[in-house]
Each structure stands twice: as structure tokens, then as C-alpha cells.
Amino acid sequence: MSALTSMGQESEDGKIYFVKIHAPWEVLITYAEVLNIKVPIRENDIPSTVENPLDCMLTPFRLPEKVMHPEPDYFTAPFSKDKQELYLINDESTFFSPSMRNRIVNYILTRCPYGTEEGKKKFGIKRLLNNGTYSAAYPLHDCQYWKKASDPNCDNERYTLYMEWARFLRFYKEQPLDLIRKYYGEKIGIYFAWLGFYTEMLFLAAVVGVICFLYGLFTMDENMSSKEICDPAIGGEIIMCPLCDRDCEYWRLNTTCESSEYSHLFDNVATLFFAIFMGIWVTLFLEFWKRRQARLKYEWDLVDFEEEQQQLQLRPEYEAKCTQKKKNPVTQVTYRLGGHNCTFSCVSLIIASMIAVIVYRLAVYAAFASLMENTQTLQPISGLLTPQLATSVTASCLNFVIIMILNFIYEKIIPRTHMEYENRLTMKMFLFQFVNYYSSCFYVAFFKGKFVGYPGAYTYMFNRWRNEECDPAGCLIELTTQLTIVMAGKQIWGNIQEAIVPWICNWWGRRKARSNPENLYSRWEQDHDLQTFGALGLFYEYLEMVIQFGFITLFVASFPLAPLLALMNNILEIRVDSWKLTTQYRRPVAAKAHSIGVWQEILNGMAILSVVTNAFIVAFTSDMIPRLVYYYAYSESEDSPMSGYINNSLSVFEIADFPDRNKPKLNVTFHLHICLFNRYRDYRYPPDHERKYLHTMQFWHILAAKLAFIIIMEHVVFIVKFFVAWMIPDVPADVKAKIKREKYLTQKILHEYELEKLKERLCHGDKRATEKEFIATEGRMELSRAM
Structure with a gap:
């Protein structure tokens, strides 16, 4: 917890005490390197996909450009504290997105030790929540959802999501997936x-x-x-x-x-x-x-991302x-x-x-x-x-x-x-x-x-x-x-x-x-x-x-x-x-x-x-x-091939063959109006056939x-x-090309950066930057060009 700063405040009812956790810049960059978070190093110069001529028909379903694309696309690389000048850090307060910030803080809190029990260390906010030390731990929303924040430093992303995404009247609009991911x-x-x-x-x-x-x-x-x-x-x-x-x-x-x-x-x-x-x-x-x-x-x-293995806790x-x-x-x-x-x-x-x-x-x-x-x-x-x-x-x-x-x-x-x-x-x-x-x-x-x-x-x-x-x-x-x-x-x-x-x-x-x-x-x-x-x-x-x-x-x-x-x-x-x-x-x-x-x-x-x-x-x-089967094999009418199908699909049963368990309780007067035979749904021989009540050949033909x-x-x-x-290939051809192009350019940028650093050290007389190290770096550069 020492890596994080906190402030406490009592609630209005005096029953709950809130502790607000804040991650300073040094903490963010340290754990960004630990979590291998990718951050921008240069704006993406790969041409975007050619627009579809039918896009004009989809205009009513589109959201404003500022909502769909809140920031430009960048080439990215895993963050390293030793190479901070390589990254596009225009503003330290907004360099890491809100989702990155709360993921870093949560990572620290879930691994923070707080005591020992039977010689074993106890750690993690989840255990503290379970034993009642804390009642809740959660990232804060950035503002009210129904109105913009008065604070100009607030991004108002929650408000934008509510207005453009979370209302039912926007059901016909596309989703702002980049903004959802960011938030x-x-x-x-x-x-x-x-x-x-x-x-x-x-x-x-x-x-x-x-x-x-x-x-x-x-x-x-x-x-x-x-x-x-x-x-x-x-x-x-x-x-x-x-x-x-x-x-x-x-x-x-x-x-x-x-x-x-x-x-x-x-x-x-x-x-x-x-x-x-x-x-x-x-x-x-x-x-x-x-x-x-x-x-x-x-x-x-997320191309090189592997699912983080969670603690076997x-x-x-x-x-x-x-x-x-x-x-x-x-x-x-x-x-x-x-x-x-x-x-x-x-x-x-x-x-x-x-x-x-x-x-x-x-x-x-x-x-x-x-x-x-x-x-x-x-x-x-x-x-x-x-x-x-x-x-x-x-x-x-x-x-x-x-x-x-x-x-x-x-x-x-x-x-x-x-x-x-x-x-x-x-x-x-x-x-x-x-x-x-x-x-x-x-x-x-x-x-x-x-x-x-x-x-x-x-x-x-x-x-x-x-x-x-x-x-x-x-x-x-x-x-x-x-x-x-x-x-x-x-x-x-x-x-x-x-x-x-x-x-x-x-x-x-x-x-x-x-x-x-x-x-x-x-x-x-x-x-x-x-x-x-x-x-x-x-x-x-x-x-x-x-x-x-x-x-x-x-x-x-x-x-x-x-x-x-x-x-x-x-x-x-x-x-x-x-x-x-x-x-x-x-x-x-x-x-x-x-x-x-x-x-x-x-x-x-x-x-x-x-x-x-x-x-x-x-x-x-x-x-x-x-x-x-009846239409092609058993129909007797050419004009109406399906006529007679219902009669054909029902078998005949003799009432006298009913055992007492199945026989209905008919009154004598009504029984006089019932025929000696009735029907049931199956394909079986009639009672007067030598194969009485066995399946007919039509049954086997249908089966x-x-x-x-x-x-x-x-x-x-x-x-x-x-x-x-x-x-249908799993990965579009243009995406494959972009992935290869970005890997090549990213490696080139990183190698050029390393090369410039080595040159500066040599120019300043740093003998620890040996000739072998310089040659090895030049070799990596030539290899990246060959790719």
C-alpha cells in the first residue's frame, strides 16, 4: 500500500469511512512495465481501409466521429521506464487510459500483504473484503451519467456513453466500441x-x-x-x-x-x-x-496478448x-x-x-x-x-x-x-x-x-x-x-x-x-x-x-x-x-x-x-x-397425389381386442352408435390380416x-x-499485412532508439558502451531491415 497514496473521508451518515486510493505517476509507470502494457510510440501511418461506397446508406446508423474515434491510432510497444522519452507522453494525467489505471491499482491491491497467519503471509484486498475489514472496493465512475461534470478535467466519458449508447432510443445506432474499451x-x-x-x-x-x-x-x-x-x-x-x-x-x-x-x-x-x-x-x-x-x-x-494466469488462490x-x-x-x-x-x-x-x-x-x-x-x-x-x-x-x-x-x-x-x-x-x-x-x-x-x-x-x-x-x-x-x-x-x-x-x-x-x-x-x-x-x-x-x-x-x-x-x-x-x-x-x-x-x-x-x-x-x-413417401410411392391419384394420405397414415383396430385395462367406460345406448373398428396413428396390418397388428412394409419404407x-x-x-x-480465412488479409507492417516498424523504431542512445554514450566518452554492444545493435537493425 506504500506505493499508493490515499485519503480518507467519513460518509455523511458517519457509519462508513471511505479511503480513496490514488496511483502516482511513478507507480503507474512501474506497474505498466510489470503488466507489459502497450502504449503509443508513434502515430499510425498505415493507410486506412478504402471506404465502402455503400457507407452513405448506413449514415443514419452511425454515431458522431468524435464518439466512435476518440483518439488517433498509434503504433504501440510495451512500456519501459528506461525509455520514457520514446513514448508519446503529452500529458502524464491522461497518458494511461482510465481502464489501464484501475487495472494497475487493482493489480497492486490484490497482491498487497497485510499480515501473517500460521507462518503464512496474508495478502489481497479480496480477503480483506471477505473478512469484513472493508465492505467494498471499486473504481470510481468519472462523473454523473445524466449531466456533464462541472470540473473541466473530467473526461465525461460516462455521460457520453449514457447519451450515445445506453438509451433505448439509440437502439438503431452502432456501438462506440473504442470508448467502451477505454472506459x-x-x-x-x-x-x-x-x-x-x-x-x-x-x-x-x-x-x-x-x-x-x-x-x-x-x-x-x-x-x-x-x-x-x-x-x-x-x-x-x-x-x-x-x-x-x-x-x-x-x-x-x-x-x-x-x-x-x-x-x-x-x-x-x-x-x-x-x-x-x-x-x-x-x-x-x-x-x-x-x-x-x-x-x-x-x-x-491484443495480438501478442496472452491471458494472464490468475493466482491459484x-x-x-x-x-x-x-x-x-x-x-x-x-x-x-x-x-x-x-x-x-x-x-x-x-x-x-x-x-x-x-x-x-x-x-x-x-x-x-x-x-x-x-x-x-x-x-x-x-x-x-x-x-x-x-x-x-x-x-x-x-x-x-x-x-x-x-x-x-x-x-x-x-x-x-x-x-x-x-x-x-x-x-x-x-x-x-x-x-x-x-x-x-x-x-x-x-x-x-x-x-x-x-x-x-x-x-x-x-x-x-x-x-x-x-x-x-x-x-x-x-x-x-x-x-x-x-x-x-x-x-x-x-x-x-x-x-x-x-x-x-x-x-x-x-x-x-x-x-x-x-x-x-x-x-x-x-x-x-x-x-x-x-x-x-x-x-x-x-x-x-x-x-x-x-x-x-x-x-x-x-x-x-x-x-x-x-x-x-x-x-x-x-x-x-x-x-x-x-x-x-x-x-x-x-x-x-x-x-x-x-x-x-x-x-x-x-x-x-x-x-x-x-x-x-x-x-x-x-x-x-x-x-x-x-x-x-406417400407422394412418390403410395399415392393412387395423379391429379391430387396427396389425397387419401390421412386414411393411409391411420391403422385399423378392432374394438373387441381391447383388454379391460384399456376399454373405455361406454354406456350401452351410446355404444350402439360406435363402429366395430376404430383408428390409431401408425402403420400396422388390420385385424383380419395374417400378420395382425404387425408393422406394414410402408412403415419400414418410411423408416x-x-x-x-x-x-x-x-x-x-x-x-x-x-x-x-x-x-473464409480467420484473419483478413489486410489485418495480416497491418500486423506484419506494425511489427516491422515498431522493431525499427525501438532499434533506432537503442542505436541513438548508444551513439550518445560513445560520443560522451562512456567506455562501458563497448564496441561489441554497438555492433550487436547494428546487427539487430540490419536483421529488422531484412524482414
């Missing part, structure tokens, strides 16, 4: 750069998704399947098997008329096109982001909760174990919750089926709300509530070390969230309706609850419902948590200070009353967006409007995140990062998995393949077609993906 540091800057780029790419996916949805909307009247289901002479005359045992009655197929019509919105030829398109889109997004990231690395002097919160110890074989430091068992337990809890939701679905499905039909007319009480849809909606809402509860529980788990926070925590948390959010969608997409059995030989869960059947129009509409509720609910709840909760907490915390005059309410007191962004703040922002990315890629074949929902959310998300950082949170400690880290690998993995899941959705959840489709679609999309990835 908050590279780590937060790279997050907003990624979020902005992701949102821009979503625009293309949203447009194509809306076009596919409109295609389904405009072709609803041409859908032969729904026409036959709704036709009183076809669907009205087909009596279907009961949806549950004993309590459910027979029902007419035309009762699902409206749901079959709406199913066509998402289950049509455009579904296949959109699934293939999104497989290619995700590759374009990831490859173009790599190029954008490479350009930012160059512009932000126990997090105090974790140390207090865990008892098992183990010695690190490299550092010989004893640390405590925990974490893995918690992760396993939480994932097990998710699986148990998912099974509970499935049991709920099976139990209430029978109840809805028995309540939502009129036994005298075989018609549903409500037209659109079928038992399948009612079960799906209520189960999706229940599942969303469980997801939020489990999320809250798991977030209480604290990682062991800062290194684990950066790496293992990300994978653990993503695994948990993956299972938590997507398990219900996987169940509806790949399990529901696939293991039902057939009348008289139904499949039961725990030998009690009969497995769910899909709607005669297919399970895709139920997957769409599940996806919409969970995805939209998560986004709405997330924005409430991020915006409203901090605002309420800050309003409540400042209730007493509002009565004080502004001149008595100091800058540090105002910042103290704000919320803490925390070390995990940015982690949860990434996690939220990556989970959303999974929704719009893994299951997008079932819901082409998912990218549109994500786009609208992200436009709001950028402004909500910027607003809360600028107005509701203390200023975070600046940190460097040259990429989005392990999230890049997670996105790559999800992109590959999305091709597989969408192929299976089109093949097994959608009715596209059975319709195509073969589904498997062939999956193989073909996956190979086509993967070939296109890898070809696109190969065609």
Missing part, C-alpha cells in the same frame, strides 16, 4: 462487440425465418392433410381410439381440425429449407466473427464451505475439494425434475382427454385446445418454473479458484444449463409419441402411466409450443432481472441520501450505493446469450420465428446491459481479453450438434418424410427414408459448412 476495458468491450455482431447476423436469419413462416401461412388452404382431417365426410367419419385408459372415450378425427391447420405453419417444405439454411448460417456467423475478432485484436493491441467463500483438502503437485499449495459432487448432484436433480414433468404430462394428459370431450357427440368442448396442446402448454409453463428454480440453486455454487472460474466453471455451468433448458425440448422432439405401442399393447411408464401420443397432425406443433414458452419466458424474465431488480435495489438504497444536498453526497458515496457487477457478471451475460443461441440453432426447424424473437430480445439486451453498466452498477475493474474464450468452442460444438438435431426433427418429429434423409442432409450441410469455413 470499461477490453474484456467488456469484446463482449459487446460479440453481442452486437451476433445481433447483426440474426437479422438475416430472422428475415429468412419470417419468409418461411409466411410461406406456411399463405399455403394453409392448400394443405391436403388438414383438408381431409377437417372434412366432415372424411375426418368426421373416422373414429379414433381413446386417448387414455378407461376414462377417455372414442373421438372423431375432425376434432383436431384447427390444430392440424396451424401445424402446417411450421411443418411444410420450407421447414427443410430453413433447417439447411440455418446450418450454413451458423457457420457464416462463427467464421465472420473470427474475422471481426481478429480485427479487434489488432486495433486494440482459494476463493474465501468456497474455502468456508468445503472441508476436504488436496495438495497441488506443482505449487505444493493445499486446496479444498468440492464442486464436482455438487455439479453431479445438480444434474441428477435436473434429470429427476424432467422425469417428474414427464409423469405430470402423462397423468394430466388422461385428465384433459376425459374432460375436454363431449361423449354424446364425440367432439371436443373447445375447438383449438386439444388434450395434447393443453398438456403441452401447462407442462411447458411448469417446466419453465422448475428451470428458474434450479437455475437459482445452481448459481449458489462457487468455483474453487479464479482459474477454475475461467475454465471449468464455464463448462460446468453450461452443462447444467444445457440439460436444464433443453431436456424438455429433447423429450418432445425425440421421445414423445415414439414409444406409444398400439391399442391393446400400449407402453407404460413405471407400469402405470400410458405414454403420450402425438396429435394426428404430428408432434412438431407441440415442440414449437414448448420452445416458444421456454425461450420467450427466459428472455422476459432475464430482462426483468437485469433491469428492474437493480433499479429497485438502488432506489431503495438511496432513499436516505436523496434528502441530502448534492454537494454533500460525494462521488464515492453515490457509487457505493450502486449494485456490484461482480466477477461473474460478464459470465452470466455470455451464458444467457449462448443458451439463446442453442434455442435458435438446435430446434430451429420447428420454429422459424425463433431468430426473430432472438433479434428483438438482443436489440433490447444491448441497451439494457449498457444502461445497467452505466447507471445501475459500480464501475467494474478493467480486465484484458483477446477473445470470447471458451465460449467460442461451446458455440462451435452447438453448431455441429444443431445439424444433427434439425435433421432428426425433420425426419422423426415432422411429418414431411411420411408425406413424401428407411428417414434414416437416408438424415444421412444425406447431415453430409450435405457438413460439406457445405466445412467448405465455407475453408473459404
Whole structure:
């Protein structure tokens, strides 16, 4: 602490004592050398990229030049105290940016010793915060966000960020990434750069998704399947098997008329096109982001940056909760174990919750089926709300509530070390969230309706609850419902948590200070009353967006409007995140990062998995393949090839073959109006066939077609993906050239400087500057010229 200067002041209420830390110039330059901070040595003379002729069309979306480019571009080199005259130090007070200053001070504070315990030194502000010596430690904001500071020495960057970036009315404007980086540091800057780029790419996916949805909307009247289901002479005359045992009655197929019509919105030829398109889109997004990231690395002097290895220091919160110890074989430091068992337990809890939701679905499905039909007319009480849809909606809402509860529980788990926070925590948390959010969608997409059995030989869960059947129009509409509720609910709840909760907490915390005059309410007191962004703040922002990315890629074949929902959310998300950082949170400690880290690998993995899941959705959840097989192999009408498809897709069952467990409780009068045979959704031989109730050849043809489709679609999309990835270099050619040029010029400048210094020493008769040293320097110069 001796390297830093400080001043103390008591708060207005007399209960809190503030210590303001200031880093003098000597401290800044000393630790700038330790942290290898790059600083300007000469203004960049590399010509800028040629302007795009279409830039004039983007003028309404641009911010003023003074906001986007607050300072010129420079050649930079790592700072050295011995070469201060080499650097462009015009003003010592502004030479280091605000983010550099608070990073240096934080580096000192986290390593400052303050005592010993059991022969070991205790150090770091984080331990002092944990044991209650200090209540908070934070960098100060530079001014009020809603007005410029009266002090002319204040940069007013917070005010500029609020006016040009953090207001929702600026949602159509570009982000001032250089200013964000200067004020908050590279780590937060790279997050907003990624979020902005992701949102821009979503625009293309949203447009194509809306076009596919409109295609389904405009072709609803041409859908032969729904026409036959709704036709009183076809669907009205087909009596279907009961949806549950004993309590459910027979029902007419035309009762699902409206749901079959709406199913066509998402289950049509455009579904296949959109699934293939999104497989290619995700590759374009990831490859173009790599190029954008490479350009930012160059512009932000991160090309040679390596992630700083954080101290293998126990997090105090974790140390207090865990008892098992183990010695690190490299550092010989004893640390405590925990974490893995918690992760396993939480994932097990998710699986148990998912099974509970499935049991709920099976139990209430029978109840809805028995309540939502009129036994005298075989018609549903409500037209659109079928038992399948009612079960799906209520189960999706229940599942969303469980997801939020489990999320809250798991977030209480604290990682062991800062290194684990950066790496293992990300994978653990993503695994948990993956299972938590997507398990219900996987169940509806790949399990529901696939293991039902057939009348008289139904499949039961725990030998009690009969497995769910899909709607005669297919399970895709139920997957769409599940996806919409969970995805939209998560986004709405997330924005409430991020915006409203901090605002309420800050309003409540400042209730007493509002009565004080502004001149008595100091800058540090105002910042103290704000919320803490925390070390995990940015982690949860990434996690939220990556989970959303999974929704719009893994299951997008079932819901082409998912990218549109994500786009609208992200436009709001950028402004909500910027607003809360600028107005509701203390200023975070600046940190460097040259990429989005392990999230890049997670996105790559999800992109590959999305091709597989969408192929299976089109093949097994959608009715596209059975319709195509019927169209090309089983249709008997040349004029209307799809006529007769519904009758062809339903098998016949004889009522007399119902065992007592499945037989409905029909009254005798009503039983006289029921045929001896009814129908169910499958491809099986009729009761009068020698292979009674066994699968027909059409079933095997459809299964073969589904498997062939999956193989073909996956190979086509993967070939296109890898070809696109190969065609697009990760680093733009002009950036490569600039990096090489800057390295050459920087080395040249440094060598010329060293050479001049040696010449001066020789001219002044300094014999210690030997001839060998001079020749060696000349040799390095010749080498740099040769490069």
C-alpha cells in the first residue's frame, strides 16, 4: 500500500469511512512495465481501409466521429521506464487510459500483504473484503451519467456513453466500441462487440425465418392433410381410439381440425429449407466473427496478448464451505475439494425434475382427454385446445418454473479458484444449463409419441402411466409450443432481472441520501450505493446469450420465428446491459481479453450438434418424410397425389381386442352408435390380416427414408459448412499485412532508439558502451531491415 497514496473521508451518515486510493505517476509507470502494457510510440501511418461506397446508406446508423474515434491510432510497444522519452507522453494525467489505471491499482491491491497467519503471509484486498475489514472496493465512475461534470478535467466519458449508447432510443445506432474499451476495458468491450455482431447476423436469419413462416401461412388452404382431417365426410367419419385408459372415450378425427391447420405453419417444405439454411448460417456467423475478432485484436493491441494466469488462490467463500483438502503437485499449495459432487448432484436433480414433468404430462394428459370431450357427440368442448396442446402448454409453463428454480440453486455454487472460474466453471455451468433448458425440448422432439405401442399393447411408464401420443397432425406443433414458452419466458424474465431488480435495489438504497444536498453526497458515496457487477457478471451475460443461441440453432426447424424473437430480445439486451453498466452498477475493474474464450468452442460444438438435431426433427418429429413417401410411392391419384394420405397414415383396430385395462367406460345406448373398428396413428396390418397388428412394409419404407434423409442432409450441410469455413480465412488479409507492417516498424523504431542512445554514450566518452554492444545493435537493425 506504500506505493499508493490515499485519503480518507467519513460518509455523511458517519457509519462508513471511505479511503480513496490514488496511483502516482511513478507507480503507474512501474506497474505498466510489470503488466507489459502497450502504449503509443508513434502515430499510425498505415493507410486506412478504402471506404465502402455503400457507407452513405448506413449514415443514419452511425454515431458522431468524435464518439466512435476518440483518439488517433498509434503504433504501440510495451512500456519501459528506461525509455520514457520514446513514448508519446503529452500529458502524464491522461497518458494511461482510465481502464489501464484501475487495472494497475487493482493489480497492486490484490497482491498487497497485510499480515501473517500460521507462518503464512496474508495478502489481497479480496480477503480483506471477505473478512469484513472493508465492505467494498471499486473504481470510481468519472462523473454523473445524466449531466456533464462541472470540473473541466473530467473526461465525461460516462455521460457520453449514457447519451450515445445506453438509451433505448439509440437502439438503431452502432456501438462506440473504442470508448467502451477505454472506459470499461477490453474484456467488456469484446463482449459487446460479440453481442452486437451476433445481433447483426440474426437479422438475416430472422428475415429468412419470417419468409418461411409466411410461406406456411399463405399455403394453409392448400394443405391436403388438414383438408381431409377437417372434412366432415372424411375426418368426421373416422373414429379414433381413446386417448387414455378407461376414462377417455372414442373421438372423431375432425376434432383436431384447427390444430392440424396451424401445424402446417411450421411443418411444410420450407421447414427443410430453413433447417439447411440455418446450418450454413451458423457457420457464416462463427467464421465472420473470427474475422471481426481478429480485427479487434489488432486495433486494440491484443495480438501478442496472452491471458494472464490468475493466482491459484482459494476463493474465501468456497474455502468456508468445503472441508476436504488436496495438495497441488506443482505449487505444493493445499486446496479444498468440492464442486464436482455438487455439479453431479445438480444434474441428477435436473434429470429427476424432467422425469417428474414427464409423469405430470402423462397423468394430466388422461385428465384433459376425459374432460375436454363431449361423449354424446364425440367432439371436443373447445375447438383449438386439444388434450395434447393443453398438456403441452401447462407442462411447458411448469417446466419453465422448475428451470428458474434450479437455475437459482445452481448459481449458489462457487468455483474453487479464479482459474477454475475461467475454465471449468464455464463448462460446468453450461452443462447444467444445457440439460436444464433443453431436456424438455429433447423429450418432445425425440421421445414423445415414439414409444406409444398400439391399442391393446400400449407402453407404460413405471407400469402405470400410458405414454403420450402425438396429435394426428404430428408432434412438431407441440415442440414449437414448448420452445416458444421456454425461450420467450427466459428472455422476459432475464430482462426483468437485469433491469428492474437493480433499479429497485438502488432506489431503495438511496432513499436516505436523496434528502441530502448534492454537494454533500460525494462521488464515492453515490457509487457505493450502486449494485456490484461482480466477477461473474460478464459470465452470466455470455451464458444467457449462448443458451439463446442453442434455442435458435438446435430446434430451429420447428420454429422459424425463433431468430426473430432472438433479434428483438438482443436489440433490447444491448441497451439494457449498457444502461445497467452505466447507471445501475459500480464501475467494474478493467480486465484484458483477446477473445470470447471458451465460449467460442461451446458455440462451435452447438453448431455441429444443431445439424444433427434439425435433421432428426425433420425426419422423426415432422411429418414431411411420411408425406413424401406417400407422394412418390403410395399415392393412387395423379391429379391430387396427396389425397387419401390421412386414411393411409391411420391403422385399423378392432374394438373387441381391447383388454379391460384399456376399454373405455361406454354406456350401452351410446355404444350402439360406435363402429366395430376404430383408428390409431401408425402403420400396422388390420385385424383380419395374417400378420395382425404387425408393422406394414410402408412403415419400414418410411423408416428407411428417414434414416437416408438424415444421412444425406447431415453430409450435405457438413460439406457445405466445412467448405465455407475453408473459404473464409480467420484473419483478413489486410489485418495480416497491418500486423506484419506494425511489427516491422515498431522493431525499427525501438532499434533506432537503442542505436541513438548508444551513439550518445560513445560520443560522451562512456567506455562501458563497448564496441561489441554497438555492433550487436547494428546487427539487430540490419536483421529488422531484412524482414
